Amino acid sequence: MVELYTTAGLSYMKLSGRPGVTASSNTINDWIHGKSFPQWGNLSPVLRAWGITDDDLTAWKDAHKRADKDARLRPGLPLEDVRDAYALEVHVPITVTAADDAAMALPPYVRRAHDNRLAEVVERALAGSSGTAVLLADSSTGKTRALWEALEPLRARGGWWLWHPSPHRPEELREQLDRVGPRTVVWLNETQRYFSPLDEQARGRLAEHLQTVLTNTRRAPILVLGSLWREHYRTLCSDGTSSATRALLEPATVTLPENFAGADMDAMRAAAGQDPRLKMAVDRAENGTIAQYLAGGPELVHYYDKQASAPERAVIEAAIDLVRMGHPNALPFALLHDIAAGYIDDITWDTLDDNWFEAALTETGRKRRGARGAVTPIGARPLDSRASQARGSRGHGRRFTAGPGQPTYQLADFLDQHGRRTRSQKTPPWMFWDAAAVHADPDHQHILARSGWDRGLYREAAQLWKNATSRGHSAAASSLVTELFPLFPAEHHPLNWAITHITLDDPHGVADLLEKLQQSGADIQALALADRAAAHIALDEPDELGLLLERLQRLGLDAQVLVLADRAAAHIALDNPSAVASLLAWMKVVGADVQALTLADRAAAHTALDHPHEAALLPEQLRQDNLRAMADLLEQLQHSGADIPALADHAATHVVLDNPRGVAFLLGQLHVSKAHGQALALADRAAAHVALDKPGEVAYLLEFMRLSGADVQALTLADRAAAHVALDRPSEVALLLRQLLDSGADVQALTLANRAVHIALDHPRGLSDLLEQMRRSEAHSQALTLAGRAAAHVALDSAREVASLLEQLRQMGADVQALTLADRAAAHVALDHPSEVALLLRQLLQSGANAQALALTDRAAVHIALDNPAGLAFLLDKLHAYGAHVQAKALAGRLPAVGMYSLFIEYAPYLDKRFMFGREPDDDLTPAEAWSWTDLE
Numbered sequence: 001m002v003e004l005y006t007t008a009g010l011s012y013m014k015l016s017g018r019p020g021v022t023a024s025s026n027t028i029n030d031w032i033h034g035k036s037f038p039q040w041g042n043l044s045p046v047l048r049a050w051g052i053t054d055d056d057l058t059a060w061k062d063a064h065k066r067a068d069k070d071a072r073l074r075p076g077l078p079l080e081d082v083r084d085a086y087a088l089e090v091h092v093p094i095t096v097t098a099a100d101d102a103a104m105a106l107p108p109y110v111r112r113a114h115d116n117r118l119a120e121v122v123e124r125a126l127a128g129s130s131g132t133a134v135l136l137a138d139s140s141t142g143k144t145r146a147l148w149e150a151l152e153p154l155r156a157r158g159g160w161w162l163w164h165p166s167p168h169r170p171e172e173l174r175e176q177l178d179r180v181g182p183r184t185v186v187w188l189n190e191t192q193r194y195f196s197p198l199d200e201q202a203r204g205r206l207a208e209h210l211q212t213v214l215t216n217t218r219r220a221p222i223l224v225l226g227s228l229w230r231e232h233y234r235t236l237c238s239d240g241t242s243s244a245t246r247a248l249l250e251p252a253t254v255t256l257p258e259n260f261a262g263a264d265m266d267a268m269r270a271a272a273g274q275d276p277r278l279k280m281a282v283d284r285a286e287n288g289t290i291a292q293y294l295a296g297g298p299e300l301v302h303y304y305d306k307q308a309s310a311p312e313r314a315v316i317e318a319a320i321d322l323v324r325m326g327h328p329n330a331l332p333f334a335l336l337h338d339i340a341a342g343y344i345d346d347i348t349w350d351t352l353d354d355n356w357f358e359a360a361l362t363e364t365g366r367k368r369r370g371a372r373g374a375v376t377p378i379g380a381r382p383l384d385s386r387a388s389q390a391r392g393s394r395g396h397g398r399r400f401t402a403g404p405g406q407p408t409y410q411l412a413d414f415l416d417q418h419g420r421r422t423r424s425q426k427t428p429p430w431m432f433w434d435a436a437a438v439h440a441d442p443d444h445q446h447i448l449a450r451s452g453w454d455r456g457l458y459r460e461a462a463q464l465w466k467n468a469t470s471r472g473h474s475a476a477a478s479s480l481v482t483e484l485f486p487l488f489p490a491e492h493h494p495l496n497w498a499i500t501h502i503t504l505d506d507p508h509g510v511a512d513l514l515e516k517l518q519q520s521g522a523d524i525q526a527l528a529l530a531d532r533a534a535a536h537i538a539l540d541e542p543d544e545l546g547l548l549l550e551r552l553q554r555l556g557l558d559a560q561v562l563v564l565a566d567r568a569a570a571h572i573a574l575d576n577p578s579a580v581a582s583l584l585a586w587m588k589v590v591g592a593d594v595q596a597l598t599l600a601d602r603a604a605a606h607t608a609l610d611h612p613h614e615a616a617l618l619p620e621q622l623r624q625d626n627l628r629a630m631a632d633l634l635e636q637l638q639h640s641g642a643d644i645p646a647l648a649d650h651a652a653t654h655v656v657l658d659n660p661r662g663v664a665f666l667l668g669q670l671h672v673s674k675a676h677g678q679a680l681a682l683a684d685r686a687a688a689h690v691a692l693d694k695p696g697e698v699a700y701l702l703e704f705m706r707l708s709g710a711d712v713q714a715l716t717l718a719d720r721a722a723a724h725v726a727l728d729r730p731s732e733v734a735l736l737l738r739q740l741l742d743s744g745a746d747v748q749a750l751t752l753a754n755r756a757v758h759i760a761l762d763h764p765r766g767l768s769d770l771l772e773q774m775r776r777s778e779a780h781s782q783a784l785t786l787a788g789r790a791a792a793h794v795a796l797d798s799a800r801e802v803a804s805l806l807e808q809l810r811q812m813g814a815d816v817q818a819l820t821l822a823d824r825a826a827a828h829v830a831l832d833h834p835s836e837v838a839l840l841l842r843q844l845l846q847s848g849a850n851a852q853a854l855a856l857t858d859r860a861a862v863h864i865a866l867d868n869p870a871g872l873a874f875l876l877d878k879l880h881a882y883g884a885h886v887q888a889k890a891l892a893g894r895l896p897a898v899g900m901y902s903l904f905i906e907y908a909p910y911l912d913k914r915f916m917f918g919r920e921p922d923d924d925l926t927p928a929e930a931w932s933w934t935d936l937e
Contacts, residue, residue: 010049019703033739076163076184079155088164089189089385090144091295095370096276107278107294108271109149112264117254118150119772125223126157130214134191134226134249137256138231139417142291143227144189146256150225151185157374159183167193168378168408174206177213178576184222190413191226195236195245197328197447201474203236203511207244228418234867259288296371303368304415310358311352312374314343319411320374320419321428325446327440329416330378330408330426335439342431361409378408424866425897430921433460437937442468453483456901458918459931466494466936469501474509474856477502481516484565484933487917493933495522499529504537507544508670511551518555534560539572542579546586553590565592569599652678657690660697664704671708683710687717692725696732699739706743714743722748727759730766737773746777753779757786761794764801768808775812781880791817796829799836803843810847818847826852831864834871836880845882853882861887866898876907896925 010018016025023031023042031046038046040061047060085106086092093107096238114135115809121133133150135143145477154160163180164187165173173186173194180186188194195203214222228236233253260268272278277294285293292298304316318339323329337357343353353359364375422882436448437460442861449464462484468476477498484494495517502513517526530552536610539545543566552561565587574580580603587596652670657663663686670679683705692698699722705714727733733756740749753774759766767790774783788810796802802825809818822844831837837860844853857879866872872895881889888907895904896919905915920926 015046015049018045018049021049028330038064051557072177074181074184075165075179076161079151079160079162079185080158080284082151082155082162085145085148088144088148088187090148091140092371093277093294094280094296094299096280096742097468106145107275109145110260110264110267111149112257112260113148114256115149116252118146119153122150122153122223125221126153128221130216130220130222132210132224132226132248132252134188134228134252136228136253138229138258139413140292140295140297141256141258143256145291147187147189147225147227154185154223160185162187164189165194168328170194170197170328172210177233178208180222182219182221186222188224188226191228192232192236193328196232196326197443197449200677202475204244205508207248208476209904211244211248213315224252226252230866231420238868260290261288282418284288291378291433292414293777295414296368296412298411299368299371300374300415301418304374304418308361308374309360310344310348311340311356312363314340315357315360315364316411316415317343317419317423318432319409320416320423323411323416324420325432325451327436327444329410329413331375331410332439333406334410335435336375336409338435338439339428339432342429342435357550358644362708365409372412373420374412375409376412378410385772401895425894425923426455427455427457427897427923430460433457433921437463437467440464442471442473444474446473446479446772449476449479451899452921453479454899454901456904456915456919456928457921458483458487459928459935460921462933463936466497468496472501472503472505474502474506474513478509478513478516481513481522485520485522488933491933492522492525495520495525498815499525499532503585504528504533505540507533507537507541507548510537511544511548514548514551514555527557530555530557530560534563534567537564539568542568542572543582545572546583549586549590551591561590561592562595565590565595569595569602572599574603618781628695635662637681639781649678652681652685655682657686660686660690660694661703663690664697664701667701667708667710668704679708680710683708683713687713687720690717692721694732695721695725695729695736698725699732699736702736702743715745716838718743718745718748722751722755722817725752730756730759730761730763730770732766733759734766734769734773737770737777741773741777749777750779753782757782757789759786761790762797764790764796764798767794768801768805771805771808771812783812784817787812787814787817791820791824794821796825799825799829799831799833799840802829803836803840806843806847819849822847822849822852826855826859829856831860834860834864834868834875835866836871838871841882854884857882857884857887859891864891866894866900869900869903872900873903873906876903880907894923 011025013025015021015028016023023038023046027038027042028046031043036458043064044061044575046058047057051058082088090106097511117144118133118135121131124131133147135146137143151162161181161184163176163184165176167190172192173188177186179498192781195206198206210224213219214224214895228249233249237243237249257264268278268290272282278290281290285298289297308316315336318336319331322331322335322339339361340357341349361375361377365373365377367373433448433452436445440448445464449461449468452458452464453461462480465480465483469480478792480494480498484491488494499517502510504510510529514526514533515527517523517529533548534552534557537545537548545564549561549564549568552558567594568583572580572583578597584596584599584603587593587599651676655663655666663682667679667682667686670676670682686701687705687710690698690701698717702717702721704715705711705717720741722745725733725736733752737749737752737756740746740752755769756774759767759770763888767786771783771787771790774780774786790805791809791814792806794802802821806818806821806825809815809821825840826844826849829837829840837856841853841856841860844850844856854862860879861884864872864875872891876888876891879885879891892904894906895901901919914927916930919932920928
């Protein structure tokens with residue numbers, strides 16, 4: 001419609017005045033901008049006015065019917081109707097008075113740097129480009145509130161929708177994603193809830209599906225907004241550097257600070273005067289953790305640690321263990337009950353009333369200072385209820401339940417995070433696994449089984465996989481084959497169980513199981529499953545059928561390929577053209593040419609194709625402060641032979657100068673375009689007025705000035721930069737210092753070196769680079785002064801960067817300073833990245849700081865983060881190589897409890913036979929007794 005409107009050249013007012021047109025100019029404007037959907041009776045006269053003939057009108061009417069149907073099935077609600085922040089999971093804030101509790105208004109919002117980055121993504125969406133933003137920080141740090149605030153420009157523009165797929169039914173995202181229309185926000189708060197329940201391959205498919213939707217320009221703009229804890233981000237992005245999940249999430253992440261500090265804290269104090277809740281948080285929160293205090297996090301921890309009774313504590317710990325073992329945070333009543341019962345000691349158990357569990361749930365669900373309780377019932381979400389009314393019966397009802405009449409409960413996310421830390425070395429006892437085998441549904445049994453297997457609980461995991469497989473779970477069936485066959489190579493019962501019970505409604509799962517059977521040498525079972533699948537597999541996922549066809553051919557099962565291809569060609573649904581096209585491609589790959597022709601004939605006759613006018617892109621406008629875009633435009637004009645003086649004059653005299661790198665690009669393009677006068681004019685302005693808050697970009701501009709022959713201007717800028725450039729980025733100051741030295745500006749380099757003595761000390765690697773450039777400039781006394789400050793005060797957040805600085809101190813002969821830094825690093829360096837700690841350990845040993853190296857190995861063995869298997873393997877290798885066998889053994893002993901049992905066995909090979917059958921579900925690393933398939937229930 002946008003294209004028709006533009007081509008016709010009629011204003012909305014003139015269009016509304018055409019004969020037969022009944023729609024007002026405002027109504028037509030709303031159609032064009034997607035704010036409302038037209039009725040056919042009102043649209044058809046407008047189409048005629050735009051020049052659509054009666055012959056073409058029929059096709060438009062058909063397209064309108066399809067679009068109308070899609071609109072009715074479109075998930076979500078108009079954004080203007082979404083006004084309840086708490087329905088989108090913004091934390092309910094603490095209360096100070098009863099009036100606060102009644103009002104339930106959000107506290108005033110204080111914007112920070114991450115809000116600006118988020119706003120850039122929203123602005124691009126408003127300009128017509130799809131995008132993704134995922135806020136990254138720990139629990140209760142303000143992620144969801146920031147996402148909520150980012151919606152306001154979209155709401156003000158109008159015409160936008162918001163869809164919040166149920167976090168308690170994550171498959172809804174995959175099922176309805178293709179129905180999402182343009183100008184939709186896909187709200188994926190706590191993004192891990194949609195990805196973590198899936199295995200690596202399924203996560204990749206979901207990520208690819210999202211990428212496909214986002215890159216489809218005919219559906220743009222679509223905006224995906226999400227949030228992640230850091231540990232969930234590391235887990236989801238650990239599938240490999242080329243994984244689809246990582247490719248989706250990594251470029252989209254926007255990091256939030258964990259607390260308020262500096263100017264942000266000043267702004268928060270100012271806002272606190274308007275709201276008593278903010279004032280309480282400012283006065284009482286530790287280390288600027290304002291958002292956490294407002295969300296009631298410290299109150300929940302205090303209740304759990306100090307006030308909860310034994311039954312209440314058992315309920316909380318049962319919930320913590322379920323969620324940290326991978327169960328979605330929607331915990332069924334019966335499952336929670338039986339696990340909590342097992343967490344109560346015998347003496348306390350004998351004193352409890354019959355209703356102990358209900359009483360405990362009442363207390364754990366009680367609000368703490370007005371904020372959400374520790375373990376609370378999951379009620380109907382207002383967005384679900386309203387969407388259900390709009391779409392008929394497609395809702396979730398009054399309360400999300402895991403079974404008939406069974407309520408479900410949710411653990412407060414702050415306690416979730418607290419519990420993951422405090423219980424990380426706790427292995428859930430046998431009662432946990434027995435309850436899961438009875439009460440968890442197949443999807444969750446599979447997830448919990450994987451968690452148990454990775455912790456060495458082989459028997460408990462096998463029981464869960466057996467139960468899930470008996471109810472048709474394809475991934476559980478594959479796990480039975482891949483994990484139990486090596487354990488019991490002569491035992492065929494797990495293989496037979498898998499092929500007998502797998503359901504045939506998941507072509508991808510069947511294809512995966514076929515491959516696992518072949519890899520295990522189970523050719524008889526693979527053939528039996530292939531026969532069943534070819535004859536009876538469900539035909540409602542054409543693209544997944546293609547994958548199954550390819551797998552059958554690869555296994556040499558040509559007869560089954562033809563049987564399945566015949567069925568698919570004759571009976572496959574044709575309502576998804578892209579999926580049909582994918583199947584056709586697979587048919588040709590496997591040589592089913594006859595079947596491909598049959599399917600192509602059916603598709604040509606029946607597949608509904610969208611009208612080309614149904615979608616259009618909104619062009620992003622060129623702004624005068626978008627310097628790179630202006631440079632690109634100049635380049636294109638030059639290549640086309642166009643006359644560019646007017647644009648060059650404008651660029652030289654009017655562009656804003658707050659982006660030195662952008663000015664450099666523009667300066668270079670003016671020079672290449674032979675607009676030398678304009679290039680010098682721009683260089684004059686930049687030398688005198690360009691912003692100096694980014695030293696690295698100033699260095700870049702200096703280099704372009706020299707290359708463009710603007711030597712006088714480069715000298716002017718060098719004088720300004722040396723005297724006034726910001727000193728908060730050591731690596732950038734080092735880059736600028738190098739540029740000054742390379743260009744012969746030795747006086748300015750010395751001036752900058754004198755100032756750099758007082759530089760910020762929060763980036764050790766940057767300080768290392770800066771010290772190296774100071775040595776080049778022969779500012780030796782300044783380098784030693786800075787080395788002293790750095791050794792005593794540099795931030796110790798990155799072991800790798802500290803190692804780099806330590807090496808630089810050693811190379812420049814600053815032995816005293818190196819020893820000071822070694823002492824501090826051994827005692828206080830962050831232990832978040834095992835591979836980085838290994839590098840620092842090497843550097844300490846090379847520096848002769850053996851005592852400090854020993855202290856670091858002792859700390860690492862007990863406190864190193866256990867979330868990176870590859871990094872831990874690297875560190876264990878180095879510990880053994882350096883003779884720290886005791887520390888390596890202590891570190892390896894921590895691995896089973898966090899799901900790295902295989903790494904534990906790898907680095908303790910002498911235990912392999914003792915732990916052949918896994919271990920018992922305790923915290924003592926007790927080897928499991930011998931068991932077999934027949935011992936399972």
